Amino acid sequence: MPDPLTTTAFDPALWTTREIAHQPEVWRELAASLHRDRERIAGFLAPLTAREDLRVVLTGAGTSAFAGQIVAPALARALHRRVDAVATTDLVSNPRDHFADDVPTLLVSFARSGDSPESLAAVRLADELLSEPHHLVLTCNPDGALYRRATGLALLMPEDAHDRGFAMTSSATSMMLAALVVLGGLDDVARLAEAADTALPALARLDLDADRVVYLGSGALAGAARESSLKLIELTAGRVVSYFDTPLGFRHGPKSVLTDSTVVVVYLSNDPYTRRYDLDIVHELRRALPEGRVVSVGCLGDDETWSFPTLGGLSDSAAAPVLLLVAQHLALARSLALGLDPDNPFPANEVNRVVKGVTIHGLDQ
Template sequence: MTSGSGSPSVDDGAVHTVREIAQQPRLWREVDRLVAASRESLDAFLHPLTARGDLRVVLTGAGTSAFAGQVLQSALARRLGLRVDAVSTTDLVADPRGCLAEDVPTLLVSFARSGDSPESVAATDLADQVLSEVHHLVITCNAAGDLARKHTERPASRVLLMPAESNDRGFAMTSSFTCMALAALLVLGGGAHDGIAERLARAAESIMADGGGADAIAGLVDRAPERIVYLGSGALKGLAQESALKVLELTGGAVVAGSESSLGFRHGPKAVLNERTAVVVYLSNDPYTRRYDQDIVAELRGNLPAGSVVTVTAVSGAEPAACGADTWTVPGLDGVEDVVLALAAVVYAQLIALRTSLARGIRPDEPFPSGEVNRVVRGVVLHPLT
């Protein structure tokens, strides 16, 4: 983000959040170098596992960290040719025998900003308890966290630390989310994503520049929507979930936000719409999937006031759903997998949440000053599995 007149003021309790959104392109380049430097040891740990046809890969985390798994799941399944499931730690801890019902060799990939949430370590412990054979890949932003310290010296574990600055000090996860997801994609996706970090960084820099995406975002926020809905298909459904969570977090729940798939929205969730609702639809780069996204865009634009429905797309051209002032472009990513598109497009969502928070006089770095919701979850009682 630049310091132009359209940029949020860091004097409004947003110093950490503003910095952590803006630092993402630089940190993505650092993640790319970090993974490259660790490639030999990572491959030595992972290749014997991923070569096994009976391996199950489970992507786990809580909240935003769980949505990282949702974004990655289908792309990694295709790349690895293995069963890959996204299972939140909150589900795994509450129902370990259900989530891990099949006693098959498992690679548990844990995403954690701090690694200090009660469920983070508990999920790995329960996997060890329930399964006969489990290996752990821990991707975290905090070297001093409980999760990193527990798994650093274990032979069946590998800890991949993100750049220290990605351990966001703001309330909501921003750079931690994108750094961890990018790292997993580079580590588990193989050479298919060589060079993608630089393309992502350039796309995000363009979005954050004044005159890029900043003006369009300001226009949406100026409409003062009381509800914001995000829609997307496949990997972009995971992005939609993360986008809605950012609004809820940074506005302290003052703005209602929800998410669904483009097809699933008609099956009940559409009831949330009113004339004060803004809808953001992420258009898939896959031509087949994009047709369903375009259908819901056309339907919603016929039902809601002009300017209420925005599309976010990397596809240039004359497609009806990707034209006009209500289309926001992710530059330079036409043709990439949706999992890659999601990592740049989330910057739009982060900026919408930030600006919506500031517009309502809320401090994004601390949207819950009375402590009813915490940066690191508290109050969880862990019960023994007998």
């Protein structure tokens, strides 16, 4: 069985190629923008986060939902408040379940375009069902309906974070970092940008030879695994099958997906306790699969295929935007190797960049 790690020449003319590569610079620009706006941000958020009865709900659709799943653990620890990541696609279909507790709620909306029907409906439903809703919008599009209609606080990502390619890359990582900075107190964006700058030249030569890929991660990195799986499915137009799970959950049936040609990517936690479980599945799968089919990604340097050693002291939520560079490059490389256009993998519009065809029903219908 050949080593699955190969090389693919990336086309620098592609938006997706450029948007993956410019993330470190976009992150630096974002940090500077948030610093300049710190008084307005604190003026809105500080009175809310001081309230012991505040609930925080992180929401979005697709990648934007997974961004919330990734940052939620770090925000819960930083705020010492209830923080729930709930996709807009769940909020809109079952609003009374997710807004069952009528408590002061900060709804944090992640949105690249701000025009998805579910994003707008989630805001409206919070206003209808909650006595005291508050809104924080993190978006990349100044012309999007979510930004234009925002009440509360709306923060716009740098212009280059508004991806023109089909899949969310720099938009997603920028919104994650914005949430971690303004709600989680992250003050080390420069460290993340430096780690990404260091890794990008090698990652730009990364590819894999596989027709199915499994991504595994624990805690915040479970969200990263889910986002990684989606990125591969999107950019290969479903021609590479991908699955996600947690290292412990994978053994309970989903392990059936494995074949000798499967590649498994395991994100290793920075938490020493959690990492033991991550490494257990790495070692188990390396005994079961042909050599080279298990790729580990982490920050502590032990038994890692891809390591980002300068990020070892960070929470998994904070390290995730850099770790996701691996998945972004693998998805881009597979797309190109299959002869697809990563900027437009669905030329017949079977899947749209901004979702279409959703009917939003009123609560009184």
